[in-house]
Amino acid sequence: MANIKELSKLEERFSSGHRACSGCTAPLVVRMLMMAAGETPVVVGSATGCLEVVTTIFPYTAWKTPFIHSAFENSAATVSGVETAYRSLKKQGKYEDKDVRFVALGGDGGTYDIGFQSLSGAMERGHNMVYVCYNNEAYMNTGIQRSSATPKFGETTTSPVGSVEPGKKQFPKNLTKIMAAHGIPYVAQGIPSMWNDLITKFQKALNCGGPAFVNVLAPCRLGWAFPSEKAIQIGRDAVDTCVWPLYEVVNGEYKITYKPKEKKPVEHYLKQQTRYRHLFKPGGEKAIEEIQKWVDSEWEKLKRLAGEE
Amino acid sequence: MTLAKVLDDAAKAAQGKATKRALTGNEAVALAMRQINPDVVAAYPITPATEIVQIFSTYVADGLVNTEFVAVESEHSAMSATLGASAAGARAMTGTSSQGLALMWEMLYICAGLRLPVVMPVVNRALSAPINIHGDHSDTMGALTTGWIQIFSENSQEAYDNLIQAIRIAEHPEILLPTMVTMDGFIISHAMEVVEIQSDEDVRKFLGTYKPERTVLDIDRPITMGGLDFTDYYFEHRRSIAEPMINAKQYILEVAAEFEQKFGRKYGLFEEYKMEDADYAIVVLGSTAGTAKIAVDELRAQGVKAGMLKIRVFRPFPYEEIAEAIAKCKAVAVMDRSDGLAGRGGPVFGEVRNAICDMEKKPITVDYVYGLGGRDIDVEMIKSVYSDLQRIAATGDKALVTYLGVRD
Numbered sequence: 001m002a003n004i005k006e007l008s009k010l011e012e013r014f015s016s017g018h019r020a021c022s023g024c025t026a027p028l029v030v031r032m033l034m035m036a037a038g039e040t041p042v043v044v045g046s047a048t049g050c051l052e053v054v055t056t057i058f059p060y061t062a063w064k065t066p067f068i069h070s071a072f073e074n075s076a077a078t079v080s081g082v083e084t085a086y087r088s089l090k091k092q093g094k095y096e097d098k099d100v101r102f103v104a105l106g107g108d109g110g111t112y113d114i115g116f117q118s119l120s121g122a123m124e125r126g127h128n129m130v131y132v133c134y135n136n137e138a139y140m141n142t143g144i145q146r147s148s149a150t151p152k153f154g155e156t157t158t159s160p161v162g163s164v165e166p167g168k169k170q171f172p173k174n175l176t177k178i179m180a181a182h183g184i185p186y187v188a189q190g191i192p193s194m195w196n197d198l199i200t201k202f203q204k205a206l207n208c209g210g211p212a213f214v215n216v217l218a219p220c221r222l223g224w225a226f227p228s229e230k231a232i233q234i235g236r237d238a239v240d241t242c243v244w245p246l247y248e249v250v251n252g253e254y255k256i257t258y259k260p261k262e263k264k265p266v267e268h269y270l271k272q273q274t275r276y277r278h279l280f281k282p283g284g285e286k287a288i289e290e291i292q293k294w295v296d297s298e299w300e301k302l303k304r305l306a307g308e309e
Numbered sequence: 310m311t312l313a314k315v316l317d318d319a320a321k322a323a324q325g326k327a328t329k330r331a332l333t334g335n336e337a338v339a340l341a342m343r344q345i346n347p348d349v350v351a352a353y354p355i356t357p358a359t360e361i362v363q364i365f366s367t368y369v370a371d372g373l374v375n376t377e378f379v380a381v382e383s384e385h386s387a388m389s390a391t392l393g394a395s396a397a398g399a400r401a402m403t404g405t406s407s408q409g410l411a412l413m414w415e416m417l418y419i420c421a422g423l424r425l426p427v428v429m430p431v432v433n434r435a436l437s438a439p440i441n442i443h444g445d446h447s448d449t450m451g452a453l454t455t456g457w458i459q460i461f462s463e464n465s466q467e468a469y470d471n472l473i474q475a476i477r478i479a480e481h482p483e484i485l486l487p488t489m490v491t492m493d494g495f496i497i498s499h500a501m502e503v504v505e506i507q508s509d510e511d512v513r514k515f516l517g518t519y520k521p522e523r524t525v526l527d528i529d530r531p532i533t534m535g536g537l538d539f540t541d542y543y544f545e546h547r548r549s550i551a552e553p554m555i556n557a558k559q560y561i562l563e564v565a566a567e568f569e570q571k572f573g574r575k576y577g578l579f580e581e582y583k584m585e586d587a588d589y590a591i592v593v594l595g596s597t598a599g600t601a602k603i604a605v606d607e608l609r610a611q612g613v614k615a616g617m618l619k620i621r622v623f624r625p626f627p628y629e630e631i632a633e634a635i636a637k638c639k640a641v642a643v644m645d646r647s648d649g650l651a652g653r654g655g656p657v658f659g660e661v662r663n664a665i666c667d668m669e670k671k672p673i674t675v676d677y678v679y680g681l682g683g684r685d686i687d688v689e690m691i692k693s694v695y696s697d698l699q700r701i702a703a704t705g706d707k708a709l710v711t712y713l714g715v716r717d
Binding site: 041043045052053056057058059061063064065066067068069070071073074077078079080081082083084085086087088089091092094095098100117118120121122124125 | 348349351375376377379380381382383385386389390391392393394395396397398399401415416419423524525526527528531532533534535536537538539542546
């Protein structure tokens, strides 16, 4: 459990002044991650994407901790190289005796899609690093194109709603479970709206002694189209509708970390986002019903995995 | 006994002396890598470079190196992890060939752009399609504008010597650019010949240690590496990569001079073979030079003033030096083991023509595209090029580009 009083005393290693949109949740993910590290040194790598672009515009940087970006699809591979160098240099007595943590960041494009192979490889090899996906459910940096994390019926610029097409036609792939299937020590899903849950997960990930993967839903005011000030509330609704369940998989054991007292209908979550507006026109009820059924079924499956039934 | 142990014994040279052993190109390169003892190697197997990774893995398994070896899941990740390790201050290496290099292509630019002195042996192999595992230069010719220094090797000895020198070149504070050392697939990588090996101590003394100014492991002085440039800085940063490349020639020669002084084997930007008074010359890369030397000797015995110029350093290309070396020839044939597919020969031809273009009096130049996909080139074929050159010089009647050894 994180203690907000203690956390507030920490020096911020991610500065203000970056160029993220107002209401962007990606910087919150990073700040919570750095808070979770406490005073432990962290080297951060990032895939090409919104976060990298808004934080490293030369000659400025928002990073008060070592940071490396090389390309889009290889955040995990790049950081795996940094982590390997650390182990090698330390073993040979060529590096001071500091206990350093390594984090690779990527959006859902850089993680679910183009960087999937690099991620899988780095996790399988057992590098002592945490991969954090800030998942805003589309390629937002290039202007809202669909990814394999985009929800079904979500409108993007490459899954547009037309007279014959209903938006994205596939449900998102379950990357968190895919990463759990890698048999790594720690896998989790989180959201910045539930800050204590998320920081605690980051703390566990950073200290699990091996590869860890944390999939964080990062509501995007631009791509999902909602007012900036609603970002945290929408995230809450995502977990209270069970669209984005919060859970962790510790050494293969599934555990749900937050159970809504009363599971809200998905409609409540969908209607606040312009990417779903077509579902609220006549004829959209069937699609909402389909989403509800899918969410219910996924939630039940998760509960079974967590031994809650 | 593992192959690593056999090769390890091969390197038991007394300090200050060389020992001679029969090695393939891959073995010589793997052995050089053991002597270099990099902090990190991240690599992926590909024919005909696989043996380098295999042999190196046995060095790791037998504890003969301090290296952390990363068996990555692709060449793209091989270059990404090597780059990451180098950014962290490690001496980092990888090795590849053909499609592997092609898959790395994006990362080659980034590695040079970040000024990371990664060193990589590349076993030259044809590119698909059709898929072909044999030697030609198409792969590394695709990397000419990446910002990598390129050094070609004629044989196993040169591959061994070049790889050792490459570490010094890449890490030279005035250069700091990644460097690839090439050898022809199978023709060199798998052919056994006698190689002079220096002792581990001598190699390590020659190399010294790598101490970069700033790294991403420097927690107290954090840096942001790989940031975003807009139109206000990108041009300046890219220009700053050209500078060390253009200036690298003098430092490459300095490293070669020190290498010669320590180990007795001489290297330049290129090698001239009987060029002093040559009327007819060919310009070649890699293993073909060995075959060409025999052709030159046979022609010289018949009174033909034949010569050969073998390019060692292809990036940075020694334009002025090569122009001067071939200036007095009547006719010059450039031998390209890759094709530009545009009717004007291969990349070597383009560079040589660029080198001589502003000379008032210049030799007639023609191109021969040959040996694609490992197609054999022999002494008779090379002699036919020299007889073409004599006819061209006499009549002025020339074909700009000839495909040599191809069936119609």
